[in-house]
Amino acid sequence: MAIPRAAQTLRRTRIQEEKEEQILEAALEVFSQRGFHGSTIDQIADVAGMSKPNLLYYFRTKEAMHRALIDRVLENWLEPLQSFDADGDPGQEIRGYIRRKLELARDFPRESRLFANEILQGAPHIMTVLEGPLKALVDAKAKVIRAWTEAGKVRPCDPYHLIFSIWSTTQHYADFDVQVRAVLGSADALSDRFDGAAAFLERLFIDGLVLAPARDEISP
Amino acid sequence: MAIPRAAQTLRRTRIQEEKEEQILEAALEVFSQRGFHGSTIDQIADVAGMSKPNLLYYFRTKEAMHRALIDRVLENWLEPLQSFDADGDPGQEIRGYIRRKLELARDFPRESRLFANEILQGAPHIMTVLEGPLKALVDAKAKVIRAWTEAGKVRPCDPYHLIFSIWSTTQHYADFDVQVRAVLGSADALSDRFDGAAAFLERLFIDGLVLAPARDEISP
DNA sequence: GTCTATACCGCGATAGAC
DNA sequence: GTCTATCGCGGTATAGAC
Incomplete structure (x- = not known):
């Protein structure tokens, strides 16, 4: 499990980084206003202009987004x-x-x-x-x-x-x-x-x- | 609508007031920690030691609790x-x-x-x-x-x-x-x-x- | 007045087609 | 990589028995 994670990190493309940036920007917008429990992935997906499953492809859980x-x-x-x-x-x-x-x-x-x-x-x-x-x-x-x-x-x-x-x-x-x-x-x-x-x-x-x-x- | 509301206020018993007090005390505990959107009626009911429907008998919505x-x-x-x-x-x-x-x-x-x-x-x-x-x-x-x-x-x-x-x-x-x-x-x-x-x-x-x-x- | 049961919706997360 | 569809859960709120 540790090896694939490292490999994934290493071959992260520029597009992937941009998407993650986009998601974290949206997450900041939402989490900063509603707090962790008051925020929903739907809201973050809306702000990011992405679908909810797509967002969950980059961060597998809501907590992962918050932690990052x-x-x-x-x-x-x-x-x-x-x-x-x-x-x-x-x-x-x-x-x-x-x-x-x-x-x-x-x-x-x-x-x-x-x-x-x-x-x-x-x-x-x-x-x-x-x-x-x-x-x-x-x-x-x-x-x-x-x-x-x-x-x-x-x-x-x-x-x-x-x-x-x-x-x-x-x-x-x-x-x-x-x-x-x-x-x-x-x-x-x-x-x-x-x-x-x-x-x-x-x-x-x-x-x-x-x-x-x-x-x-x-x-x- | 205004008249029944006033009547209800007038014939509020001591027990009712105590229950409302108990609910607002629990609501304060929860809302102050999680904010409005992050709080749930379940949590408030738990803290108040009451069942959820019973709590909703005194305050018909979550917003009513928060406003009060x-x-x-x-x-x-x-x-x-x-x-x-x-x-x-x-x-x-x-x-x-x-x-x-x-x-x-x-x-x-x-x-x-x-x-x-x-x-x-x-x-x-x-x-x-x-x-x-x-x-x-x-x-x-x-x-x-x-x-x-x-x-x-x-x-x-x-x-x-x-x-x-x-x-x-x-x-x-x-x-x-x-x-x-x-x-x-x-x-x-x-x-x-x-x-x-x-x-x-x-x-x-x-x-x-x-x-x-x-x-x-x-x-x- | 207070409970059990439940309707109904939106949530986080997953499966599988493309 | 991204979508549609959907699962299971927990949310607010209500109906109806007691």
């Missing part, structure tokens, strides 16, 4: 936090992280909602990722932040809750998009919304947490 | 923001609001997840509430905050994004509970988690946004 989708999205999702640099300036690092997360929320809202749905429902498919790689990554970055606070560059604070608050505030604009738009009114354009959010969040986190020795050095 | 549940939860959900007082001290008001929202996230996480699921899925059942009462309430409170900034009590900032950021950071501890617990490790107790969150968020928002003339008056 989650795996692919996970790679790009942890990247911004990884590039958090211990040697950089705390203000620059935090500002850059907020910007990247906001850009992700703006440009890939369905990916954000896919995870939100998964975690809301108890994270049955990614629990091991949360407890393993994600926890390890956050632990490492928490140490970076703690070093900043101990060096007097950042106001003393719990680094874990700092990370949680950046996650929640930025992802909010993807996950709760309909609510944000309803409250701000339809006059508000997408770019305005995110520029406003960026300005507010940078001010909140930088002014609120980062101590400014740099400014003293510039104008003493 | 949403309506009831909505009442308590908007209350904390309503008590936001223009004449109060900004620091006290914002601190109090954060505390109340965190207490709601701690004590009623399922209610929070019910809304999160509903909004993630496009808010099909509460769109009118978001565009009507919720928007009106937020508009009113945004004016309160703007008055504070113009009076020099609060750093200039967009009041809407301030409210969004308080919503997202506090609800995060209910909606993304499994992720928070996975990252912090199982050693972390519920009360520790929320005490830590409260300490961090109060410091972030108060130190970050509220200007402190009071402190000058106390120790000049």
Whole structure:
């Protein structure tokens, strides 16, 4: 069973890859809006413009689609936090992280909602990722932040809750998009919304947490 | 049609009310975890300890259950923001609001997840509430905050994004509970988690946004 | 008011023709 | 590789006995 699977992978044609791409794109559209249990293969097939059996030829079960989708999205999702640099300036690092997360929320809202749905429902498919790689990554970055606070560059604070608050505030604009738009009114354009959010969040986190020795050095 | 509905409401017995309560409690448990489309009446009946037809005697459709549940939860959900007082001290008001929202996230996480699921899925059942009462309430409170900034009590900032950021950071501890617990490790107790969150968020928002003339008056 | 039985449909998945 | 047809199951909802 392992050998045919490998062989199948090796002789995967360009057309096959395009079809799989097409299916995963449709699956993202549906899963991100309804969650795993609320989604049906019919809906995904409709969006993909394929018949249901044809779709099941490429992914033999609904769970296989979901797993392939989650795996692919996970790679790009942890990247911004990884590039958090211990040697950089705390203000620059935090500002850059907020910007990247906001850009992700703006440009890939369905990916954000896919995870939100998964975690809301108890994270049955990614629990091991949360407890393993994600926890390890956050632990490492928490140490970076703690070093900043101990060096007097950042106001003393719990680094874990700092990370949680950046996650929640930025992802909010993807996950709760309909609510944000309803409250701000339809006059508000997408770019305005995110520029406003960026300005507010940078001010909140930088002014609120980062101590400014740099400014003293510039104008003493 | 309106008259029998009213009559039915009037002669509702205590037992009927208790059963309905029991059903809505079970519906909250299920809907909050799986969302509307992902939930089944079987699951709700199981949790409620009743037979499926019996449950459908009290609520004739799945949507009726969901609607009754949403309506009831909505009442308590908007209350904390309503008590936001223009004449109060900004620091006290914002601190109090954060505390109340965190207490709601701690004590009623399922209610929070019910809304999160509903909004993630496009808010099909509460769109009118978001565009009507919720928007009106937020508009009113945004004016309160703007008055504070113009009076020099609060750093200039967009009041809407301030409210969004308080919503997202506090609800995060209910909606993304499994992720928070996975990252912090199982050693972390519920009360520790929320005490830590409260300490961090109060410091972030108060130190970050509220200007402190009071402190000058106390120790000049 | 509450149960058993069941109608009826849409779901995930498979078989087999082409 | 892609289709039509279909299976078996579980979904919502109803009918009718008790």
